[in-house]
Amino acid sequence: MKKKEKPIKKKSLTQKNGLYGWFFLAPFVVGLIVFYLPVIVESFRFSVNDLSLSTGGYSLEFVGLKSYRYALFTHATFVRDTLSLIGDLLLQSPAIIIFSLFIAVLLNQEMPARGLFRGIFFLPVIIATGVVLKADMSNAMLESMNNAGGIETNTTVTAAGGFDISNIRVMLENMYISSGAVDYVVGLVNNIYSVVNYSGVQIILFLSGLQSISPAVYEAAKVEGANGWDSFWKITVPILSPIILVNTVYTVIDGFTRSDNPIMALIDDVAFNKMNYSASSAMAWLYLAMVLVILGGVALISRRFTFYQERD
Amino acid sequence: MKEKTVSNRKRRFFSSEILWAIFRFVLLVGLSYVILSPFLKKISMMFMSPADLRNPTVWMVPQEPTLDNIRRVIRYGGYLPAFLHSLIISTLCAVLQTFTCCMAGYGLAKFKFKGNTFLFIMAVFTIVIPPQTLYLALYTRFRYFDFFHLLALLGIGPVKLVETVLPSTLLSATALGLKNGLYIFVMRQFFKGVPQELNEAAWVDGCNPIAAFFRIMLPVAKPMLISIFLLSFAWQWTDTFYSGLFNRSMLVLPMILTKVTAIAAESISNGTMMSSVMQNTAVVMIILPLFLFYLVFQRKLIQGIERSGIVG
Numbered sequence: 001m002k003k004k005e006k007p008i009k010k011k012s013l014t015q016k017n018g019l020y021g022w023f024f025l026a027p028f029v030v031g032l033i034v035f036y037l038p039v040i041v042e043s044f045r046f047s048v049n050d051l052s053l054s055t056g057g058y059s060l061e062f063v064g065l066k067s068y069r070y071a072l073f074t075h076a077t078f079v080r081d082t083l084s085l086i087g088d089l090l091l092q093s094p095a096i097i098i099f100s101l102f103i104a105v106l107l108n109q110e111m112p113a114r115g116l117f118r119g120i121f122f123l124p125v126i127i128a129t130g131v132v133l134k135a136d137m138s139n140a141m142l143e144s145m146n147n148a149g150g151i152e153t154n155t156t157v158t159a160a161g162g163f164d165i166s167n168i169r170v171m172l173e174n175m176y177i178s179s180g181a182v183d184y185v186v187g188l189v190n191n192i193y194s195v196v197n198y199s200g201v202q203i204i205l206f207l208s209g210l211q212s213i214s215p216a217v218y219e220a221a222k223v224e225g226a227n228g229w230d231s232f233w234k235i236t237v238p239i240l241s242p243i244i245l246v247n248t249v250y251t252v253i254d255g256f257t258r259s260d261n262p263i264m265a266l267i268d269d270v271a272f273n274k275m276n277y278s279a280s281s282a283m284a285w286l287y288l289a290m291v292l293v294i295l296g297g298v299a300l301i302s303r304r305f306t307f308y309q310e311r312d
Numbered sequence: 313m314k315e316k317t318v319s320n321r322k323r324r325f326f327s328s329e330i331l332w333a334i335f336r337f338v339l340l341v342g343l344s345y346v347i348l349s350p351f352l353k354k355i356s357m358m359f360m361s362p363a364d365l366r367n368p369t370v371w372m373v374p375q376e377p378t379l380d381n382i383r384r385v386i387r388y389g390g391y392l393p394a395f396l397h398s399l400i401i402s403t404l405c406a407v408l409q410t411f412t413c414c415m416a417g418y419g420l421a422k423f424k425f426k427g428n429t430f431l432f433i434m435a436v437f438t439i440v441i442p443p444q445t446l447y448l449a450l451y452t453r454f455r456y457f458d459f460f461h462l463l464a465l466l467g468i469g470p471v472k473l474v475e476t477v478l479p480s481t482l483l484s485a486t487a488l489g490l491k492n493g494l495y496i497f498v499m500r501q502f503f504k505g506v507p508q509e510l511n512e513a514a515w516v517d518g519c520n521p522i523a524a525f526f527r528i529m530l531p532v533a534k535p536m537l538i539s540i541f542l543l544s545f546a547w548q549w550t551d552t553f554y555s556g557l558f559n560r561s562m563l564v565l566p567m568i569l570t571k572v573t574a575i576a577a578e579s580i581s582n583g584t585m586m587s588s589v590m591q592n593t594a595v596v597m598i599i600l601p602l603f604l605f606y607l608v609f610q611r612k613l614i615q616g617i618e619r620s621g622i623v624g
Contacts, residue, residue: 017423017515017521018423018424018425019423019425020419020423020520020521020522021419021420021422021423021424021425021428022419022425023419023521023522024415024416024419024423024525025415025416025419025420025431027412027415027416027486027487028412028416028431028435028486028487028488028496029431030486031482031483031485031486031487031488032431032434032486034459034486035453035482035483035486035488036438038453039446039449039450039453040441040446040449042449042452042453043445043446043448046448046449103343106336106339106340107340109336111333111336111337115607115610115611116607117340117344118606118607118610118613119603119606119610120344120347120348121343121344121347122542122546122603122606122610123347123348123351123599123603124347125543125546126546126550126599126602126603129546129547129550129551130550130552131550131552131566131569131595131598131599132350132595132599192346196343196346196347197347201494201543204539204542204543205498205539207539208535208536208538208539208613209502209536211535211613212502212505212532212535212536242501242502242504242505243498243501243502245501246497246498246501249436249497250439250494250497253439256440257439257440257442259442264442267445271447277448281445284441284442284445288440288441288445291440292437292440295436295440308504308505
């Protein structure tokens, strides 16, 4: 009897205060109504209309799903490139999550020069914004210096800094690890530059998630006889799991919307070089729908593994 | 006998600690090199004189170091006013964004009301849609700003908001700036991890939810808020998308890149070489303040801020 009473009381209080939620969301809701939704609707209208730019604005002519049919069936590379991109990202995303969690745990430990290391691992966030990329695009001098030696920063290179990766491959294969797994690891090692550079935001978020775990919890676990491995899996991972979910979703979204990925480049190219805004919008919307489906999948899977400090 | 095993265990413990520290250090130094190597080249080029650039025996360390490149960026690129503008805009936007996203995240995490799930999905939706997709629609929205034809009815007509700081400010104040969906998501996940008991205790004691948010929840969320502020500041600092779209007339730091390149190309002999040197110098000068800014702020990201009453 007593047990039953409590949740009812809590529910009524939370319900009573439920409307305060609108207060906290007010700025966002206003923004959605005034700025965002009209813009979204506009962009969607571009995709079902033929848009022609004229002096002082643009005119639209309704064409229905023509642009969508063009993107799906007529365009030579859109569908193929999109599918191969999905494959690549599904392989890369887990690596980014694991790597950034690992680095965040390292950067959270006491050590000399910790601040400097944290600063260095913040740089990928800046690199990801594209300002560096923009500067490097037409950079003759840097190219010649890159050729002169040092680590290669492009992703297609097969041997990083003169280190022969085939030795590792042979070693791993001799250990009877399946060639699929070997390919995956070798691919990651080759792409260490991009894995590191795509992990910037994730590291920062994990790091601040780690800050909010009270050291007292770890002490208690240690007194009870847990080692580092136990407390990582039994304390750190569950408490961080909400942040792991954000990072997973963000990694997927970032992978799909990064300006250096082939589809985004294609969408930009169709819009600004080929001047076909309608086809570009249609592609963007199709692409978006697909990303949303994938995110839905991620959300369904992660729901089972995410732990919230809630009683219900 | 017993004492001996204890001391043995202790010794083993210490040696494994040291091994781990060494391993960690080597790993972090290696990864730092991966991140820093492109910057090291840029920094060395920053101090090179034309003679060094032409000399094939010079690698990384200039023989005749010079500050001319930096002086040129300051003088021709308009570095100082751009720096000031960027500082103002980035601080303004980052403060607004951190605050509104924190509020929105809190509202989504801690209040049950109709539309909660829908608003959450909208927040994620805003990061999934790449801003490039909305380029044209966003521009026209702020170029001919009107609110459901209300302004036109009042006789003011559509207002031109571009070429002012208003579009960026308004978008930030309504949690719709760059990557704001991510911040809302992060804050929601973070507050979901904070026990609802903390809120209920305050509510039962007669504190209304708004006061409880400011007095209890904001202090708890401090590490997360710092990270979001840093991310938001960094993105605003290097943003070319919104500044190029809304406010071309105001010189901000990323714009000096194109400016110095153009100047170097037309005014100095062997222009292509100088323009890439100028670009590198400008990139370093854009990123360096951000790096220092992070180094100062990361000190606040220290585990051990006692979160009274919150134990996992």
